[in-house]
Amino acid sequence: MTFQELEEIRIKAKKALAARLGEEPTDEYKYHVLVCGGTGCHSSGCQAVADALEKALADEGLKNSVKLIQTGCMGACQLGPVVMVYPGAYHYCSVKPEDVADIVNEHLKNGRFVERLCYRNSKGELQATMPEMDFFKKQHKIALRNCGLIDPVSIEEYIGMDGFAALAKVLKEMSPQQVIDEVKKSGLRGRGGAGFPTGLKWQFMADQQADQKYVICNGDEGDPGAFMDNAVLTGDPYSVIEAMTICGYATGATKGYAYIRLEYPLAIRNFKKALEVCRQKGLLGKNILGTDFSFDIEIREGAGAFVCGEETALMASTEGKRGEPRPRPPFPAVSGLFGKPSNINNVETWANICPIILKGADWYSGIGVGKSKGTKVFALAGKVVNSGLVEVPMGIKLREVVEEIGGGIASGKKFKAAQTGGPSGGCIPAEHFDTPLDYETLASLGSIVGSGGLIITDEDTCMVDLAKFYLGFTQDESCGKCTPCRIGTKRMLEIMERISKGLGREGDIELLEELAYMIKQSALCGLGQTAPNPILSTLKYYRDEYEAHIKDKTCPAGVCKIRGAKKATS
Amino acid sequence: MGAECNCNCQADSNKKIDELILKYRGNPNGLIVVLAAIQQEMGYLPKDLMIKVAEELNVPLTDVYGVATFYAAFTLRPRGRHSINLCLGTACYVKGAPEVQAAIEKELKIKAGETTEDRRFTFDVVRCLGACGIAPVMTVDGEVHPRMTPEKVSEVLSKYE
Numbered sequence: 149m150t151f152q153e154l155e156e157i158r159i160k161a162k163k164a165l166a167a168r169l170g171e172e173p174t175d176e177y178k179y180h181v182l183v184c185g186g187t188g189c190h191s192s193g194c195q196a197v198a199d200a201l202e203k204a205l206a207d208e209g210l211k212n213s214v215k216l217i218q219t220g221c222m223g224a225c226q227l228g229p230v231v232m233v234y235p236g237a238y239h240y241c242s243v244k245p246e247d248v249a250d251i252v253n254e255h256l257k258n259g260r261f262v263e264r265l266c267y268r269n270s271k272g273e274l275q276a277t278m279p280e281m282d283f284f285k286k287q288h289k290i291a292l293r294n295c296g297l298i299d300p301v302s303i304e305e306y307i308g309m310d311g312f313a314a315l316a317k318v319l320k321e322m323s324p325q326q327v328i329d330e331v332k333k334s335g336l337r338g339r340g341g342a343g344f345p346t347g348l349k350w351q352f353m354a355d356q357q358a359d360q361k362y363v364i365c366n367g368d369e370g371d372p373g374a375f376m377d378n379a380v381l382t383g384d385p386y387s388v389i390e391a392m393t394i395c396g397y398a399t400g401a402t403k404g405y406a407y408i409r410l411e412y413p414l415a416i417r418n419f420k421k422a423l424e425v426c427r428q429k430g431l432l433g434k435n436i437l438g439t440d441f442s443f444d445i446e447i448r449e450g451a452g453a454f455v456c457g458e459e460t461a462l463m464a465s466t467e468g469k470r471g472e473p474r475p476r477p478p479f480p481a482v483s484g485l486f487g488k489p490s491n492i493n494n495v496e497t498w499a500n501i502c503p504i505i506l507k508g509a510d511w512y513s514g515i516g517v518g519k520s521k522g523t524k525v526f527a528l529a530g531k532v533v534n535s536g537l538v539e540v541p542m543g544i545k546l547r548e549v550v551e552e553i554g555g556g557i558a559s560g561k562k563f564k565a566a567q568t569g570g571p572s573g574g575c576i577p578a579e580h581f582d583t584p585l586d587y588e589t590l591a592s593l594g595s596i597v598g599s600g601g602l603i604i605t606d607e608d609t610c611m612v613d614l615a616k617f618y619l620g621f622t623q624d625e626s627c628g629k630c631t632p633c634r635i636g637t638k639r640m641l642e643i644m645e646r647i648s649k650g651l652g653r654e655g656d657i658e659l660l661e662e663l664a665y666m667i668k669q670s671a672l673c674g675l676g677q678t679a680p681n682p683i684l685s686t687l688k689y690y691r692d693e694y695e696a697h698i699k700d701k702t703c704p705a706g707v708c709k710i711r712g713a714k715k716a717t718s
Numbered sequence: 719m720g721a722e723c724n725c726n727c728q729a730d731s732n733k734k735i736d737e738l739i740l741k742y743r744g745n746p747n748g749l750i751v752v753l754a755a756i757q758q759e760m761g762y763l764p765k766d767l768m769i770k771v772a773e774e775l776n777v778p779l780t781d782v783y784g785v786a787t788f789y790a791a792f793t794l795r796p797r798g799r800h801s802i803n804l805c806l807g808t809a810c811y812v813k814g815a816p817e818v819q820a821a822i823e824k825e826l827k828i829k830a831g832e833t834t835e836d837r838r839f840t841f842d843v844v845r846c847l848g849a850c851g852i853a854p855v856m857t858v859d860g861e862v863h864p865r866m867t868p869e870k871v872s873e874v875l876s877k878y879e
């Protein structure tokens with residue numbers, strides 16, 4: 149494909165997408181019907197709905213006027229399977245195959261939307277279209293811009309959404325250093341957990357001289373409870389491919405690896421398909437878009453180990469070895485995969501690159517607050533009414549996310565705490581409900597943004613139990629290479645277990661704290677160094693719950709099974 | 719999987735594995751890729767194949783074993799006909815997955831990580847299937863069962879013979 153051919157495809161594809169972009173349909177299709185095929189909806193049975201729609205459209209002779217598309221995750225997983233009808237962005241919730249007849253007869257034939265399938269908020273107000281729904285109102289989609297809107301493996305649809313325009317711009321008009329400068333200026337920081345400035349990392353690699361350099365996509369998404377990387381890889385794989393290619397150009401790499409965890413079969417399938425299409429079209433491989441730049445990407449499937457999300461472990465695993473981390477320095481930019489300079493970024497980080505190139509660093513850095521620029525995708529889950537994926541400007545208040553987007557606590561009970569950052573993170577208690585969600589503020593509260601897991605708990609959640617859960621996770625996933633992590637977390641877990649059984653002893657809290665600080669100081673990699681965080685953070689805010697378990701042998705939330713304990717009255 | 723049927727699937731599996739081994743002959747970097755293919759085709763890593771992989775890819779057998787035991791995706795023993803994966807990720811945990819686990823263990827009389835006597839089920843717990851919005855999630859042979867409760871366990875499992 150040449151630059152000109154790309155633009156020709158784009159003009160056609162844009163026309164075909166008009167109905168979905170809030171414009172009058174310009175193609176032969178009067179309606180576009182989108183069925184969410186993200187992992188959540190897939191699990192709720194969207195395939196049966198898609199099949200029923202397919203059949204109904206054929207039976208009614210509507211196949212030439214209604215376009216049926218399966219997309220990636222639209223975000224509102226709780227309401228799945230979701231079907232959307234454009235123009236108008238009507239958002240139908242919990243659609244069953246039996247509901248298809250109404251959608252076809254009422255909406256597609258008579259132009260009347262089906263009210264009973266639309267969303268109503270807790271006040272009972274009808275919110276029929278996506279822009280009206282509380283869940284979407286405060287969102288700002290950059291990384292998720294295409295997820296749920298296009299057919300994930302259709303290159304035409306991706307191109308129609310300005311796909312490969314950033315790559316074309318970079319290859320035509322920008323020097324590698326200009327690309328890096330733009331990313332630097334945008335203020336984008338790594339979304340994989342550590343929040344390291346992305347442009348700076350690219351610079352380190354660009355400054356290295358080597359016969360071979362690698363670009364890596366970290367799609368291991370280890371935080372249990374976070375699923376935005378899954379959504380991007382499944383719902384918009386081309387955006388990651390394009391961004392990695394741009395990075396290859398900017399840093400002098402010709403080969404990329406995408407490491408995707410085994411638990412994400414849909415992501416692996418779509419990403420593979422997208423790679424093939426790119427190779428066929430000359431968007432990957434030799435002489436991309438007719439230039440002398442060449443780049444290709446290989447996929448590597450994870451084999452089920454959380455620690456492989458850590459960058460040095462991921463590289464060892466890509467080389468076919470046990471996924472054990474190694475001390476840094478040397479940093480991957482100097483000596484990474486196969487001993488060569490390597491740049492690794494998280495999936496969501498990649499998904500931000502193309503818009504930054506196209507719309508400019510100033511546009512991007514105008515979103516967000518302070519040193520936290522742009523948006524962050526949070527995986528909102530736990531005890532909220534509307535769980536799902538939400539992309540919001542950095543600095544949005546926790547309360548806005550929980551109450552306005554999430555619709556409040558499901559049980560109607562009181563908000564207790566939000567757990568952010570997964571097993572490396574901490575909690576934000578109710579007294580900080582108005583906290584802005586950004587790197588600096590969360591760090592000052594003893595938590596982290598992390599990869600964006602946002603688990604909401606209510607009064608029925610025991611914080612000791614939750615902390616024990618996270619510690620159990622990291623203990624289980626410790627690779628065993630370094631002693632502090634392997635044995636230290638085990639000892640801590642034993643203490644947590646006895647506390648939650650009502651067998652805690654005087655002095656256990658102090659012992660936990662001592663161990664926690666020792667492990668943080670001495671563990672080899674981030675897994676061990678952050679493993680004690682959930683304990684320290686819950687001890688900071690909910691010390692009384694620990695004391696209740698130890699001294700009074702009761703679990704105030706009534707979760708821990710303490711023999712002979714009286715259930716505390718709430 | 720399908721080890722006892724009369725079709726040619728077993729021969730096909732062997733062919734696939736052989737081709738992959740050939741592709742990575744003498745290249746230790748292919749170890750995980752090859753082991754993953756064997757796991758998928760055979761349902762576990764048979765000892766003779768691990769020895770073969772060690773020889774062909776030029777990796778010490780201890781390293782093959784090291785990798786095989788490091789990753790959760792690999793098993794050294796034959797699995798049951800059906801694989802149950804219960805998610806114990808955070809979202810599922812908070813929404814009651816531990817009670818579902820107890821119900822499964824009671825129903826099948828095995829613990830997580832074990833296979834039933836009659837090789838009907840292997841039961842594992844996993845961490846986050848990326849479907850947190852519909853927690854707690856359980857999969858059986860890849861088929862997803864959302865919003866699980868202890869009460870639903872019996873009924874769901876009865877569908878798998």
Ligand SMILES: Cc1cc2nc3c(=O)[nH]c(=O)nc-3n(C[C@H](O)[C@H](O)[C@H](O)COP(=O)(O)O)c2cc1C
Nearest residue numbers: 338339340366369370457458459493494497674675
């Ligand atoms: C134990 C551990 C697990 C990690 N898991 C992931 C992960 O699943 N996904 C990810 O992108 N980064 C993960 N990281 C962070 C990576 O090491 C690395 O910082 C990141 O991939 C860099 O990309 P970014 O700068 O775009 O965030 C993990 C780190 C540690 C210590």
Ligand code: FES
Nearest residue numbers: 805807810847850
């Ligand atoms: S925590 Fe169970 S699917 Fe994510």
